Amino acid sequence: MRRLKTAVVVGLLCGLALSPLPGALSGAGVARAVEHRVDVNTATAEELEALPGVGPAKARAIIEYRSQTPFVAREDLREVRGIGDKLYEQLKERITIGSAGASTTKSR
DSSP: OHHHHHHHHHHHHHHHHHSOOTTOOOHHHHHHHHHOOEETTTOOHHHHHTSTTOOHHHHHHHHHHHHHSOOSSGGGGGGSTTOOHHHHHHHTTTEEOOHHHHHOOOOO
16 A cells, blocks of 8 residues: 555656646747847836836836937947946846837937
């Protein structure tokens, strides 16, 4: 009887280990998550707050900055108060610059 209980427990644990967790991303899910980038020129405060390390204050700072000067390059995000090199490194692969930045041309 003890061997049967052990076999059942081992079987259940193996089944749990092999089944995906609810909410876990599969390989394709991870690829889709990376593909979905936030456009810092058009994102809402809520979309910006979904980025790691960006809360309500930083989202407001990004929106205020872009209202004065639209972002032309991802690196421009470093100019926003409260976003330093460390945070920028976390964000750079998750952000993009959309049409507002593309329509702005820098003079040579």
